[in-house]
Amino acid sequence: MTYCVALCLQDGLVFLSDTRTNAGVDNIATFSKMNVVEVPGERVMVALTAGNLAVTQAVMNAVLESRQTEEGSTKTLAQVESMLEAVELVGNAVRHVYKTDGPTLQAQNVGFDVSILLGGQIKGRRMRLFQIYSAANYIEATQDTPFLQIGEHKYGKPILDRVLNYRTDLFDGVKLCFISMDSTLRSNLTVGLPIDLAVYRRDALKLDVKRRIGDDDPYFRHVRQKWSDSLRQAYQALPRPEY
Amino acid sequence: MTYCVALCLQDGLVFLSDTRTNAGVDNIATFSKMNVVEVPGERVMVALTAGNLAVTQAVMNAVLESRQTEEGSTKTLAQVESMLEAVELVGNAVRHVYKTDGPTLQAQNVGFDVSILLGGQIKGRRMRLFQIYSAANYIEATQDTPFLQIGEHKYGKPILDRVLNYRTDLFDGVKLCFISMDSTLRSNLTVGLPIDLAVYRRDALKLDVKRRIGDDDPYFRHVRQKWSDSLRQAYQALPRPEY
Numbered sequence: 174m175t176y177c178v179a180l181c182l183q184d185g186l187v188f189l190s191d192t193r194t195n196a197g198v199d200n201i202a203t204f205s206k207m208n209v210v211e212v213p214g215e216r217v218m219v220a221l222t223a224g225n226l227a228v229t230q231a232v233m234n235a236v237l238e239s240r241q242t243e244e245g246s247t248k249t250l251a252q253v254e255s256m257l258e259a260v261e262l263v264g265n266a267v268r269h270v271y272k273t274d275g276p277t278l279q280a281q282n283v284g285f286d287v288s289i290l291l292g293g294q295i296k297g298r299r300m301r302l303f304q305i306y307s308a309a310n311y312i313e314a315t316q317d318t319p320f321l322q323i324g325e326h327k328y329g330k331p332i333l334d335r336v337l338n339y340r341t342d343l344f345d346g347v348k349l350c351f352i353s354m355d356s357t358l359r360s361n362l363t364v365g366l367p368i369d370l371a372v373y374r375r376d377a378l379k380l381d382v383k384r385r386i387g388d389d390d391p392y393f394r395h396v397r398q399k400w401s402d403s404l405r406q407a408y409q410a411l412p413r414p415e416y
Numbered sequence: 417m418t419y420c421v422a423l424c425l426q427d428g429l430v431f432l433s434d435t436r437t438n439a440g441v442d443n444i445a446t447f448s449k450m451n452v453v454e455v456p457g458e459r460v461m462v463a464l465t466a467g468n469l470a471v472t473q474a475v476m477n478a479v480l481e482s483r484q485t486e487e488g489s490t491k492t493l494a495q496v497e498s499m500l501e502a503v504e505l506v507g508n509a510v511r512h513v514y515k516t517d518g519p520t521l522q523a524q525n526v527g528f529d530v531s532i533l534l535g536g537q538i539k540g541r542r543m544r545l546f547q548i549y550s551a552a553n554y555i556e557a558t559q560d561t562p563f564l565q566i567g568e569h570k571y572g573k574p575i576l577d578r579v580l581n582y583r584t585d586l587f588d589g590v591k592l593c594f595i596s597m598d599s600t601l602r603s604n605l606t607v608g609l610p611i612d613l614a615v616y617r618r619d620a621l622k623l624d625v626k627r628r629i630g631d632d633d634p635y636f637r638h639v640r641q642k643w644s645d646s647l648r649q650a651y652q653a654l655p656r657p658e659y
Contacts, residue, residue, distance in 0.1 A: 327570035327571050328570050328573060328574050329574075330571060331571050331572075331600075331602060331603050332651075334602050335599075335602065335644045335648075336644065336651065344657065345651065345652065347657060348651050348654050348656075352651060357574075359574060359577050359578065360570070360574050372659075382659040392655075392657045392659075395654075395655070396654055399654060400650065400651075401578045401579065404575065404578055404579055404647075404650070405579045407646035407647070407650060408575075408579065408588065408592060408643075411591050411639055411643070412638070413587045413591075414590060414591075414625075415635065416613070416615075416625040416627055416635075
């Protein structure tokens with residue numbers, strides 16, 4: 174499994190993804206699920222992927238690298254002119270991979286399983302964040318619901334539901350993503366360290382932070398420990414019921 | 417869906433269950449999922465149920481009310497001599513309902529879906545807590561893992577994973593169950609108020625608390641509000657990363 178979360182806040186975008194893949198519990202590996210297209214001053218895009226690894230890699234290959242076809246060379250995320258064109262490019266790649274691999278997967282009883290979070294900004298255009306489904310259709314994050322999750326999303330959802338909103342500060346958003354990820358890591362073995370973080374400040378047209386975070390990262394360790402301590406203090410501070 | 421959680425702590429047992437049932441999102445209703453057998457001074461048992469409502473009711477009917485069969489009258493939870501006999505009685509009832517209703521359900525593509533948490537104590541015997549599966553087999557909570565959950569369990573698991581242990585005070589356990597339930601209520605529409613709480617103190621042989629809690633319960637309202645406030649303060653108190 175996988176856990177990826179992305180925020181679309183007033184001040185910018187936050188992306189966080191784990192790196193664990195597994196084919197059964199006895200075959201686990203580390204693969205980054207974060208793909209970055211960055212041309213400083215011109216465009217920044219980040220795509221987080223969940224699902225069958227062969228499918229997600231095929232989709233990302235199709236949108237990151239141009240190929241020659243009968244109609245000429247295919248477009249890439251580095252060439253599209255808007256985030257809307259970007260999400261449609263990814264959707265078309267999902268459709269294409271489904272057409273190629275779907276029947277064979279189905280014949281072997283393997284689901285065609287892919288979901289992608291795609292966010293970013295191109296110079297002169299709006300910053301946007303999308304979620305693309307296996308069926309290649311997509312939704313966009315809004316001010317009402319400024320976060321999107323894919324993969325093993327339930328463990329890390331309550332903290333976002335409770336306190337995140339569109340006006341949350343960008344680095345408070347990073348903290349909340351860390352807490353959401355840590356809750357998932359602790360409760361589900363199929364989500365694992367290290368994790369990949371990317372932070373984009375609106376209109377910056379370059380990433381503020383792009384960082385791999387392992388178990389030895391002092392800040393992440395501090396957040397994990399401090400958060401558990403805070404929860405313990407917070408529940409102990411609640412009064413006892415009078416029942 | 418449903419969310420039920422039960423703790424088996426050094427000091428006693430805590431049971432908490434929601435009351436929402438649904439057949440599609442446009443057909444929801446309120447049914448208690450908590451069944452209590454209490455003979456003060458002699459025995460206390462609480463069973464929480466999740467799954468197909470007709471199946472769980474059939475199972476509970478079978479173990480709560482005696483019927484005449486060719487072999488004589490069937491036993492009930494009020495008559496068994498140990499918690500182990502109780503969990504086996506429930507398991508046998510699951511098997512019996514599966515035999516009766518399983519083929520018809522399968523023919524109509526409805527899963528045979530039932531899971532039950534059963535805990536309690538009989539005079540002179542150990543206090544125990546079990547989880548019974550659809551296949552009628554079961555597991556028991558231990559000091560290493562003193563909580564069991566059925567239904568929509570993921571949202572409310574992180575708080576229990578982080579801070580609950582076997583030596584947690586009984587009413588701290590109640591608070592943690594409330595927090596776990598509240599996280600689930602907020603994030604998943606198929607789990608709904610009111611909720612049913614039962615608290616049993618080891619060797620008391622009567623329930624300490626048996627209470628239905630609605631949205632108007634002042635203590636539960638306080639916990640909900642205070643917990644969200646505490647989380648907000650806790651994440652804001654975390655230092656900003658230096659990335």
